[in-house]
Amino acid sequence: MTEETPFPQIRGTNLERLFFSAPEHNMKTCRVCRRHQRTGSPDYGLREPLWLPEDRWWAMALMEAEAGLCGDCGHPLVESTHADNEYAYDASISKCHGCLAGARRVATFQEDGGKTDGLKVSVFRKEP
Numbered sequence: 001m002t003e004e005t006p007f008p009q010i011r012g013t014n015l016e017r018l019f020f021s022a023p024e025h026n027m028k029t030c031r032v033c034r035r036h037q038r039t040g041s042p043d044y045g046l047r048e049p050l051w052l053p054e055d056r057w058w059a060m061a062l063m064e065a066e067a068g069l070c071g072d073c074g075h076p077l078v079e080s081t082h083a084d085n086e087y088a089y090d091a092s093i094s095k096c097h098g099c100l101a102g103a104r105r106v107a108t109f110q111e112d113g114g115k116t117d118g119l120k121v122s123v124f125r126k127e128p
Contacts, residue, residue, distance in 0.1 A: 025051070098123040 051059075070077055079085055102121040110116060 025053075098125075 068077055069075065070080055073080065073089075075089070080089065102123045106116065106119065106121060109119070
């Protein structure tokens with residue numbers, strides 16, 4: 001006898017609506033599955049989907065968990081925004097030298113007249 005995985009608890013009407021409105025997965029019509037298949041392969045359309053129901057559940061659980069967190073510090077908003085906790089937090093300062101290198105490169109780029117609209121900065125470690 002195999003034990004069935006318990007159905008996840010979904011808190012929030014938006015997440016519940018999203019979860020139950022998703023159609024059943026069809027490997028033959030799924031654009032993600034088709035993108036990862038070669039049309040000439042004998043198992044075309046028969047591969048396992050990239051997102052199984054359990055994967056979808058975990059992704060939705062992560063979305064729900066992250067929705068309740070501050071986008072800057074990562075602490076739960078229900079706690080960090082409560083008036084009683086105004087002085088309950090402390091902070092430390094550190095400097096990311098990779099980010100500093102990126103900021104310096106952007107500053108030089110701007111000083112040379114470069115426009116930053118749409119600018120993407122890639123930071124990499126120099127070879128020793």
